[in-house]
């Protein structure tokens with residue numbers, strides 16, 4: 530399959546290009562597009578065959594459902610059994626934006642779109658290209674992140690191209706996805722409501738609107754949890770794992786830096802090529818084959834923004850082992866730490 534790449538103006542997408550992309554989706558095809566979090570790979574959410582092709586293109590296991598994207602709050606009701614009051618509150622405050630809500634789904638949603646669950650994930654993205662595409666398509670768009678399963682989510686069109694060229698119909702290239710980590714997933718079908726995946730909407734901000742919201746234990750897990758404890762299918766799947774093993778160092782910053790220096794030396798003595806994922810404040814402390822900064826510790830949002838891009842970059846350097854610094858688990862830092870822990874396969878060392 531030839532993959533068409535269409536450059537679009539991210540702030541004010543050209544009608545003609547949006548129409549081409551919308552027609553592809555209406556005919557059952559696959560189009561990658563930018564959102565404010567990461568790039569998504571879109572298919573008509575109500576077309577079972579198209580959604581099946583979506584799973585195939587990504588090589589994604591069929592038991593892990595995609596998020597259904599809408600362009601307006603009124604498009605939720607037909608997809609779900611009820612819109613609870615709590616959902617209305619959250620949608621009012623956070624939509625359009627990086628928040629995905631889990632509802633009991635209606636009969637309208639094909640079972641492949643929900644992976645056979647009784648619930649569906651819905652989000653209204655805050656990106657002119659995504660919104661224009663959904664509107665022009667005139668139906669909800671199922672869109673997981675536009676990466677091959679097991680790769681970091683794509684934060685620009687080049688990442689999508691690397692993973693999916695030849696496997697999908699088109700890519701709308703609208704520049705860089707600003708937030709850089711995926712949306713926060715909140716399950717409202719449980720009591721109390723639970724945050725299943727930390728992401729672009731910080732837990733603290735959500736809790737200010739919904740005080741009873743709790744974190745699923747998996748969100749801050751320091752080891753793999755037993756299957757029956759997982760609530761979101763995505764929790765069971767391998768994610769964000771670079772080719773090289775990742776070791777994550779947690780603790781107070783001076784202890785972390787000292788530990789990374791010590792580990793770098795011992796890996797080097799074994800003849801290994803070491804990569805370090807550091808921060809602006811610490812990057813000059815290390816002597817390794819490759820040292821990358823994720824951004825400044827005073828701006829956790831910048832670290833979230835750079836995380837997947839730097840993971841892809843360091844992975845392309847054929848490193849033998851990657852050592853990563855931890856960051857505080859507050860604001861966007863919670864999502865960053867969740868992704869780093871998963872990337873490390875829970876190979877975590879506590880520096881003291």
Ligand code: TXA
Pocket residue numbers: 564566567568569570593594595596629631643646648649650652654672673674675710711712713714725726760761762763764
């Ligand atoms: O920011 C994002 O959320 C991006 C952009 C493209 O919108 N999308 C994204 O989709 O990250 P994906 O498919 O890579 O991740 C969706 C997550 C998975 O962890 C999946 O298991 C979970 O949402 N999910 C989907 N449906 C669910 C459901 N009914 N119940 C619980 N979790 C669900």
Ligand code: MG
Pocket residue numbers: 673674682
């Ligand atoms: Mg994904």
